[in-house]
Amino acid sequence: DAGVIQSPRHEVTEMGQEVTLRCKPISGHDYLFWYRQTMMRGLELLIYFNNNVPIDDSGMPEDRFSAKMPNASFSTLKIQPSEPRDSAVYFCASSFSPTGEQFFGPGTRLTVL
Amino acid sequence: AQKVTQAQTEISVVEKEDVTLDCVYETRDTTYYLFWYKQPPSGELVFLIRRNSFDEQNEISGRYSWNFQKSTSSFNFTITASQVVDSAVYFCALSEGGRRGGSEKLVFGKGTKLTVNP
Numbered sequence: 001d002a003g004v005i006q007s008p009r010h011e012v013t014e015m016g017q018e019v020t021l022r023c024k025p026i027s028g029h030d031y032l033f034w035y036r037q038t039m040m041r042g043l044e045l046l047i048y049f050n051n052n053v054p055i056d057d058s059g060m061p062e063d064r065f066s067a068k069m070p071n072a073s074f075s076t077l078k079i080q081p082s083e084p085r086d087s088a089v090y091f092c093a094s095s096f097s098p099t100g101e102q103f104f105g106p107g108t109r110l111t112v113l
Numbered sequence: 114a115q116k117v118t119q120a121q122t123e124i125s126v127v128e129k130e131d132v133t134l135d136c137v138y139e140t141r142d143t144t145y146y147l148f149w150y151k152q153p154p155s156g157e158l159v160f161l162i163r164r165n166s167f168d169e170q171n172e173i174s175g176r177y178s179w180n181f182q183k184s185t186s187s188f189n190f191t192i193t194a195s196q197v198v199d200s201a202v203y204f205c206a207l208s209e210g211g212r213r214g215g216s217e218k219l220v221f222g223k224g225t226k227l228t229v230n231p
Contacts, residue, residue, distance in 0.1 A: 033219070042221060042222075042223045042224065043204065043221040043224075044221075045218050045219060045220075048218070056218060059218075089156065091158065093158075098208065098217035098218070098219075099146045099208045099209075099210065099217055100146075100163070101148075101160050101163050102160070102219065103160070104150075104157060104158035104159075104160075106156065106157050107156055107157070
């Protein structure tokens with residue numbers, strides 16, 4: 001298997017623009033997680049899905065952030081409008097269970113100018 | 114709510130030294146899971162180990178070993194005979210079993226940056 005795939009790997013955008021991050025989980029994994037990593041806050045869970053259904057979105061910072069999982073092989077994290085403080089590395093991960101080993105994608109480094 | 118503390122922000126050692134990375138956790142759940150992940154300079158997160166709360170047996174994998182002690186709520190990680198390639202940020206993480214209202218979410222510590230000098 002190719003592992004968790006994320007795109008783009010790098011994104012530079014201007015404040016106010018819409019940003020869409022994409023993730024393809026490992027086939028057969030029922031759980032998908034979105035994390036954000038910053039120097040100040042470390043690794044934070046934003047939201048996770050089970051069988052394409054959002055289970056816990058309490059980590060989503062505010063209404064500017066939204067995530068969807070239209071099918072078992074694809075998820076998006078959207079920021080609209082983006083702000084400089086959204087600059088971070090966003091990781092997607094997938095697993096067989098919420099308490100099992102999570103396999104992480106390579107991350108998307110987002111820079112909002 | 115669960116919490117993971119990695120008190121050592123940075124550690125620097127010379128190659129071949131042994132080094133221990135500390136991890137202290139807090140949880141009210143009796144069923145929980147502890148993890149270590151490695152993040153090398155390239156940025157990806159690599160799974161190292163998962164331990165459940167009912168298994169306090171220490172684990173050894175090559176030069177890596179883990180010491181799980183429920184009495185002190187610690188899950189420490191030791192690298193024996195460190196190598197330059199061990200240089201990375203190491204994260205300890207905790208997930209609760211969800212039975213006593215605990216969260217199954219994986220909560221990470223702030224990480225310990227290990228530098229192994231030649």
